[in-house]
Amino acid sequence: MTSLETPPAATATDLQDERLAAPQGFRDHLRGTVRRARDGDLGMLPVIAGVVVIWTIFQSLNATFLSSTNLVNLAFDMVSLGVIALGIVCVLLVGQIDLSVGSVSGVAAATTGVVMVRHEQPLVLAVLVAIGAGALIGWLYGQVLNRFGVPSFVATLGGLLAFLGTQLWLLRGQNAINLPYDSTLVRFAQVWFVPEALAYLFAVTAAGGFLAAGLLRARKRRRAGLSSVSTRWLAAQALALGAALVFAVYYLNRTRGVPWMFMLFVVLVLALQYVLTRTGFGRSLYAVGGNAEAARRAGINVRGVYTAAFVMCSTLAATGGVLAAARLAAANQSTGTADVNLNAIAAAVIGGTSLFGGRGSAFAALLGVLVIQSISSGLTLLNLDSSYRFIITGAVLLVAVALDSAARRSRQAHGRG
Template identity: 85%
Template sequence: MTSLDTPLGKAADRQDERLATPQGIGDAVRAAVRRTRDGDLGMLPVVAGIVVIWTIFQSLNQTFLSSTNLVNLAFEMVPLGVIALGVVCVLLVGQIDLSVGSVSGVSAAATAVVMVKHEQPMALAIAVAIGSGCAIGWLYGQILNRFGVPSFVVTLGGLLAFLGTQLWLLRDQNAINLPYDSPLVKFAQVWFVPEALAYVFAVAAAGGFLAVGWVRARSRRRAGLSSASMPWLGLQAGLLAAALLFTVYYLNRTRGVPWMFMLFVTLVLMVHYVLKKTKFGRSLYAVGGNAEAARRAGINVRAVYTSAFVMCSALAATGGVLAAARLAAANQSTGTADVNLNAIAAAVIGGTSLFGGRGTAFAALLGVLVIQSISSGLTLLNLDSSYRFIITGLVLLVAVALDSAARRSRQAHGRG
């Protein structure tokens, strides 16, 4: 009797090939082809887009993929990426938050005011900023649930109100500079993971992937379900280790891996775990897929909406703190301009559906990588920001069009 057999015959999920877990390379390729054919594109479009963008910019400027530029890219993508991570959470429940830029600006201003004007400890300033973000998200949830005001209108009002709050906090001066010797500024500008420790992290990440895969496979076998074979898990872990070790080696050719980027990756992994491995995460997907069906299944839809907005605003506030630290200042333009649109665009470009119920935490990482790669490449080519807006808009349009087409294909093939 094989690992796919039970006393009653086939493993339960093998009765429907869409539910079966690939056991090896062949199974994985066939499953990927089947999902693509059925409209379940996953992260394939954005990965292909990154390859195309990097290839074009590298051919036009040989310094684009240099270690120095990639380290700068790792720094610059973090504040916007953290904000986009919050946008992913609220898009999953089929809602929208148009005020993430203003919330990040208020948080940056609050951090500077508490640290510099009131001379309070850095930890207190950060706690006030992120706590304010949580309060804003809770307020959005209450307005949506109690009064039925659409999230588009609620957050549009928040965009204006919190922009005004930011200007009020900075009313005495246009900008407040953060101390250059503060740990917050050093963390965002000059602190890098020691080279040896970076390699340890890379190996540990691959080992953790293998361990989690082995535990999951054992649990599935005990439940009579199909599971990935150890050779296949080992191959995946080996490829991941090779990719991470090469990345660490390449970045260490100049300055190394920024600690701020490590924080972003950690937040992505934490949100990914919450979304995929917890009851709360499954509730987010359920509500985004069909709120009425989720309610009938016993899910507290109102609480899920509120929690999603709290997560979104808290991460937006965190992004604002990091943006202020990166610039060593909070000014009246922090969080304004295109921050709102770029954060939403990053989430959508990364694969989060505007229709709700589909997307992952990695959408924020990949989406912001696309946007910042475009910005970095155009800067190296000495082209002005008009081209960046045009190209980013076109990429966003393609991403939404693919999402719409894939959604129709999934419905036609019974994938929902």
């Protein structure tokens, strides 16, 4: 080319490979979604479709299922298990497992009751001691894995039994320690609702924040010479999100409103999602879960990441235990027992977190626990016993794992890892 010739128009670097290009409009997004689904990258589509099917079936069998009153109860019931499932997402991302989250939540609940009621200490101190104990347990798991090479399955299985015994020892023969009904913790978990105007403000702010984050991300991509999502598409997404959130607030406010306890869960989900997707530590979690040896050679402190994942898991499990005790206004011997462990793991997996590590998001806990609690709520309204809930939840979990395995093989076949 001579100096007199016009240089070719600049082309975004990633447009040379359609798998890397950012979709521009609706058609591009639709084609990209179809291509990713064909290649095994299903994302959250299966679980969203599952929620729609479950809600449709239960609403057809009982007209009160989608009533405002029942959905408010559902929002309350999701929280403690959902917070525990958030911790499970952290350890699954690094390719590990924690089978003791139920027992850890029980220890935290018992600790809260003992410090707050038996020793008559302030609520804040009781909660801090309980959550701090959870963080210490996670640190111990990290040391056992890193220093002695004990598989997390074995270490946390031992922890399940040990901390169940600790919970019973803390209660010392008492079936339950009742928390004061007029305490801030109990009121927060039972009767505190977001004021209606403030709830609408949160909904609009969330949509605005989504749009602002998308525009900022698009500008960074353009500066780097990469393709970016169109402003029109981002605005359409933000408008749809805002409309959905405003309608949800309106519908829940037809009875009691949006629980503050549920808002706390949403904040935790968003905070963890930010950590996972917008920080170096979050990228390290995915890298270690994808290939620990490659992550180590890339300079990532793999042992530190393992320890941090277990600390996050146990801390969130303890937080879930405190919230469960607040919801029941009691810390008893059954807190964290029964099916809490399996339901927390099932929620993370059903929501889309891979058992093989390296894939998942904080929203997996939200969607997964929504599926599990929807099944439980629907069967309760139909006056069916818990045996059906176990069977259905087990079947849904099996389908989720089968889809994950099939998608993983498909991604590998199409070079998506």
